[in-house]
Amino acid sequence: MTDENAPTRRRALLLLGGLSGTAALALGAVSSGRVIAAPATGGPSGGHWIPIGTLPDFPDGGVRRVTLVADDVDGFASVKQQPVGVVFVSRNGPSIAAYSAICPHLGCLIDAVDEGFHCPCHDSTFARDGARVLGRPNASLRGLDALSTRVSGAAQRVEVEWRRFALGTATKESVG
Amino acid sequence: MKAYLSSRFGTDEGISALADTPILGGASWGRAFAAGFFCCLLVAGLTGVGLSFSYSAGSAGAWASVYATEHVLAGGWYLRSLHMISAEGSIVMGVLAVLLCAFEGRYRDRRDASFLALALTVAVVFAFALTGNALRWDDRGYFGFLVETNVIGAMPLGGSLRSLLVGGTQPGNWTLTRVFALHGSVLPLIGAALATVCLTAGRRASLLGAHAGVPHEAYSHRQLARDVAFTAISLLAMATLAYPLRAPLEAPANPLASYDARPEWYFEALYVARAALPPSLQGPMAALLPLLLGGLLFALLFVDRDSSAPRKARFPLLGGLTLVALAAVILTVVGLRSDRGNASLAASRVREAALTKRAFQVAKAEGIPPAGGLAMLREDPVLHGEELFRDHCASCHRLGDLGPAKEKATAPDLSGWGTSGWVRAMLRAPDSPALFGLTAFKGKMPSYVFPPTDPEAAKVFSAMAEADQKAIADFLAGEADENPAGDHDAPGAKLIAQRCTTCHLFRGKSDDASNMAPELEGWGSTDWIRAQIANPGTNATYRPASMSPELTGHMPRYDDKLTPKDIDLLARFVRARARKLNISK
Numbered sequence: 175m176t177d178e179n180a181p182t183r184r185r186a187l188l189l190l191g192g193l194s195g196t197a198a199l200a201l202g203a204v205s206s207g208r209v210i211a212a213p214a215t216g217g218p219s220g221g222h223w224i225p226i227g228t229l230p231d232f233p234d235g236g237v238r239r240v241t242l243v244a245d246d247v248d249g250f251a252s253v254k255q256q257p258v259g260v261v262f263v264s265r266n267g268p269s270i271a272a273y274s275a276i277c278p279h280l281g282c283l284i285d286a287v288d289e290g291f292h293c294p295c296h297d298s299t300f301a302r303d304g305a306r307v308l309g310r311p312n313a314s315l316r317g318l319d320a321l322s323t324r325v326s327g328a329a330q331r332v333e334v335e336w337r338r339f340a341l342g343t344a345t346k347e348s349v350g
Numbered sequence: 351m352k353a354y355l356s357s358r359f360g361t362d363e364g365i366s367a368l369a370d371t372p373i374l375g376g377a378s379w380g381r382a383f384a385a386g387f388f389c390c391l392l393v394a395g396l397t398g399v400g401l402s403f404s405y406s407a408g409s410a411g412a413w414a415s416v417y418a419t420e421h422v423l424a425g426g427w428y429l430r431s432l433h434m435i436s437a438e439g440s441i442v443m444g445v446l447a448v449l450l451c452a453f454e455g456r457y458r459d460r461r462d463a464s465f466l467a468l469a470l471t472v473a474v475v476f477a478f479a480l481t482g483n484a485l486r487w488d489d490r491g492y493f494g495f496l497v498e499t500n501v502i503g504a505m506p507l508g509g510s511l512r513s514l515l516v517g518g519t520q521p522g523n524w525t526l527t528r529v530f531a532l533h534g535s536v537l538p539l540i541g542a543a544l545a546t547v548c549l550t551a552g553r554r555a556s557l558l559g560a561h562a563g564v565p566h567e568a569y570s571h572r573q574l575a576r577d578v579a580f581t582a583i584s585l586l587a588m589a590t591l592a593y594p595l596r597a598p599l600e601a602p603a604n605p606l607a608s609y610d611a612r613p614e615w616y617f618e619a620l621y622v623a624r625a626a627l628p629p630s631l632q633g634p635m636a637a638l639l640p641l642l643l644g645g646l647l648f649a650l651l652f653v654d655r656d657s658s659a660p661r662k663a664r665f666p667l668l669g670g671l672t673l674v675a676l677a678a679v680i681l682t683v684v685g686l687r688s689d690r691g692n693a694s695l696a697a698s699r700v701r702e703a704a705l706t707k708r709a710f711q712v713a714k715a716e717g718i719p720p721a722g723g724l725a726m727l728r729e730d731p732v733l734h735g736e737e738l739f740r741d742h743c744a745s746c747h748r749l750g751d752l753g754p755a756k757e758k759a760t761a762p763d764l765s766g767w768g769t770s771g772w773v774r775a776m777l778r779a780p781d782s783p784a785l786f787g788l789t790a791f792k793g794k795m796p797s798y799v800f801p802p803t804d805p806e807a808a809k810v811f812s813a814m815a816e817a818d819q820k821a822i823a824d825f826l827a828g829e830a831d832e833n834p835a836g837d838h839d840a841p842g843a844k845l846i847a848q849r850c851t852t853c854h855l856f857r858g859k860s861d862d863a864s865n866m867a868p869e870l871e872g873w874g875s876t877d878w879i880r881a882q883i884a885n886p887g888t889n890a891t892y893r894p895a896s897m898s899p900e901l902t903g904h905m906p907r908y909d910d911k912l913t914p915k916d917i918d919l920l921a922r923f924v925r926a927r928a929r930k931l932n933i934s935k
Contacts, residue, residue, distance in 0.1 A: 210528065211514070230899065231906045233745065233760070241606065241741050248409055249523025253721075255913065257606050257728075280500045282493070283608040294610045294694055295497070296625065315629050338519060342504030342633050349519050 221322070221337035221348070224258075226272075229330035232265040237286055237302070239263075239275065242336050259336050261321060262286055264302065272321045272334045273304045279314040281341050291318060315344040369570040371553060372560035374459055375657060377572035380450030384468060385577035386584040387447045388545065390440035391475075393588055395538060397433040405485065407530035409523050410722035412487035413602040417713055417723065420599050430597035435588045437478065441616050443584065444472035449675060452650060453668060458657040459559040464552035469647055471544040473640075474537055479616060481515075481533040487526065487723075489702060492603030493611035495529075496521055501624070504633035520605070564657055601705040602723025610698035612689055619681040639678060646670045708733055735923020738916055742908065748784075749924065750931050760903045761789055766933030768830035768874035768925060770823035775933055777819050784934040790901040795853070795867065818845055830874025830929070846870055855889060866896035879921040884909040 224242045232238055242259040245252070260275035260283060273291075275284045282295035291300040296313040300306055304318035322335040340347040356362040373381070404423055406415040419426035448469050451457065457465035484495035499521070503512035515532075517524030560566045567573075613621045624636045646667050654664040689695055709727060718726050728734050736752070744753045746761035753759060763784040766772045780795040781787040796802055798814040825842025837843070843856075851860050855869040868891045872878045881890035885907040887897035896904055908917060 227906070227911050231911075233903070236745070238745050239741060249517070249525075249527075251408075251410070251523055260606050280497045280611075282497075282611060283606065285608060294608065294698060313625070313629055313632075340503075341500045344630070 221335040223324070223333045223335050225331060225333050226261075226263065227332055229265070229268070229270065229325055229332055232263055232270060232332070234265050234267060237262050237264045239286055240272075240334075242334065244336070259338075261334055261336075262291065262318075263323075263332075263334070268325075270323050270325060270332055271304075272323045273318040274321055274337075274339070276319070276338070276341075277314060278316050278319055278339065278341060278343075278346070284318070315342065316346060319346055369568065369574070371569040372556045372566035373569055373571075373573045374461070374556055374559045374564045374566045375455065376565070376567050377576060378451070378454050378456060379576070380447055380452075380454050380456050381573060382576035382580040383443050383447035383450055386580040387440055387443035387472070389581045389584045390436045390443055390588065391471075391541065391545070393436035393585070394433060394440055394478075397429055397436060398534065398538075400429050401433055402534050405530070407485070407526040409487060409526065409603075409724075410720065412485060412526055413723035414713075414718040416486050416488075416599060417710070417718065420597070421710070421714070427596065428592055431592035431595060432588060434597040435591050435595060437475070437482065438616070439584060439588055440475050441472075441479070444468075444475055445675075448472055448647070449671065452647060452671060455654065455657060455660065455664075457651050458655055458660070459562075459564050460555035461552055461559075462651040462655070464548050464555060466647075466651065467544045467548035467551065469644075471541055471548065473644075474541045474544065476616070478533060478537050478541075479614065481529045481537065483614065484521075484529050485526070485533060486599060487603045488598075488600040489603055489607060489609050489705075490598060490600045490611075492521065492605070493609045494614065495525075497611045497613075498617070501636050505636050506634055599706075600702055601709045602727060604724055604727070608698075609702070610695050612695070613685075615682060615686065618685040619678040622681040622685040623677075639674065643671070643674050646674065705733070731919050731922050734916075735919050735927075738912070738920045739923060742912070742920070743924075746903075746905075748934065749927055756783065756934070757788075759783075759788055761905065762786055763934040764924060764928045765931035767928040768827070769929055769933070770820075770827035771933050773823035773826045774819060777814065777822070790903045791866075791896075814849075821845055822850075826870065826873050829870075829872055829878075830925075832875045855893065858889075864895055866893050868892045868896075874925070876918075876921050876925055879925055880917055883912070883917050883921055884914075 222244065224244045226240050226242065240261050240263050241257045242261060243255055244258045245254050246256050246258050247253075261272045262275055262284075263270060263272050265271075276282075277284050277293040277295065277298055279293065279296055279298050282293050284291045284293045284298075284300070289299075290302045290307065291304070292298070293314070298306070298312055298314035299310070300314075300318050304320060306312050306314060306317045319337075319339045321337060324333050324335075325331065326333070337348050340349050352362070401419065404415060404419045404426065406412060416430075420430055421427070448465075451465060451468065480495070480498055483491045485491065499512045499515050502508040502515070513519075515525070515529065517528050556566070620636070620639055623639050624632050627635050650664055650667050650671075653667065654661045705727075708730065709723065712726055712730050713723070716726070719729070739747075739749060739752055743749070746759065747753050748756065748759050748763040748765065750765055753763075756763075766775075775782070776785060776795070777797070778799040779785065779797055781792050781797075786792055786795070798819065800813070801808040801811040821840070821842040822845050823842070825840045825846065828836045828840070828842075846854070846856050847859075850856060850867075850870065853862055853865045853867040854860060855867070855871075857871045858869075860867075868882075869878075869889060878891055881888065882892070882905075886892040886905050887894045887907070892905075897907070898904070912920070
């Protein structure tokens, strides 16, 4: 080969080398990227109804802490009849209300106290009806997340629709 | 040997090149801290590799494998401690290195890229901390990670980063796999790349600078000695501190625990700063401190480039850096001190310590099942029984410390239930507030010791003889003892058949079929309690009349709410705990 061809050959080799290197990187990056992003791209799967007992099981005018038990999926494993959430259930005559016990601030579990509810992590406080207690520093931007309930049948079976909501926001948005 | 290494790998030339590397501006303390920083990183990396040989990423295996590393594998606890100390040491060394290098102007004369790479390496260490703490999958690691990712999620554009870290909506199996991949592969690669850039770009800048006439001295002159000293001190400190300062391991992560999460000390300043903001600003401004710090450092690189003409404009920036650093220290101290004075946090920590102790006991005695540490705890009669009691019984019944306030109880206080003392108390005053006085059954059973209030009835009342009371109480306590050699025809049994079956069932017989008073055979035994919890109105314990809707506040049935396994656990727990306690006055 003559010397005049050397620069063209060198350029061609560099180009080929660059292209194959980029292609290798791209192949690895794209295929990995898809898997890395995969679990994160699943949208909210929606709530599911979980039975928690019958209406007479709940004291009228009182509040009870209930651990919800259901079949669950944890990533690549499925589990049967595991505790999946905690709710506070308050009954007023024939109507029943349920609140998620997950603090809407940063996700700690809330305690029931005499005057309502209190989160031990950052002192968020809520009244009996789940509303934020104002007039004192309250880290949560919204009240307790109310969950849908339904009472059905002659036995007055109570069910709660378990859902999770985005944390640290002023508005309640379901995230599955 | 030396010749072999030199001819194949160029070691002789490499060593003299290193020794002769010009240090622009003379020996530096910032560089010495950087040497200590890289030494800590190296130890953290090597111990990390060792730990990854005994780690299983997944909600079932994580805690179990870390427990085994800490308590079973020879030298495992030391490896964990060393990993933690070197990691935390690298934070201290790294931050000091960056700050000192900034003050010494070690970013001038084309060393800006090298300095930036150092600062970014230190930033990556914080990412190591965030991912690393989660891997234990104990309560502390899990809830710390949960709060940290929730804080990230609340920042602008943070939602996607949070989803990527968590691998879904809730931390679980997918979280551990990707956090382990980040902590063990991705971040080390990024860190190593940045460290390489820092060293090679730094060396290149030094050579160019020396050539261009910037005052300098050889590396081997003074800097080498400083670097060696700092490296040696770091190594000694790490090796010795790993003995007293152990890596933490608490109880297996329980997403439904009421855990009082607190940040690790190196994140404390960020939390205190965030918490000081009004709630609506906390989301967007969470990264305020790091952004300020980064911004000031970046500005320095632009403003002050030439050591022969240092710019006065660097002073306000350096002043700003000092203030931010001081603020971080003060906020950390304030945060840690306020935690120390927090009574409810202290109580929560005491509870967690007890739970951790129990977890280790069970793991050692019974082993950890394939489903993992949390499953192990959920099947532990002592712990799960108490949890079940709290969830299902403690709204009405008291049992020791558990349950509502005395005046708010709507069911008998179970403290001492199953003992002869409890029976004696029932015979004496069944309507006392600790027994049935606050329940729907008030007034159903008369006292056998004190006359009734009605004067007519009081005239014909005669108290039960002391010996008879004792016989009944002893017999029933014997039933509760589940003694197979118990006397079927004990005096107490005869007395019950004669005097109590007016209302009560005894061995299936009663004078009053419509009464609700319970069956006394097997009273206090596990079978009796199991039947009572499952369905109180089957005649095995109480009777159908006791489940009437008119009796508001009667005990409901639980066979439609609890699994048979849970009912059994709860029964065992109540029986064991009740008998250990004194009856409530």
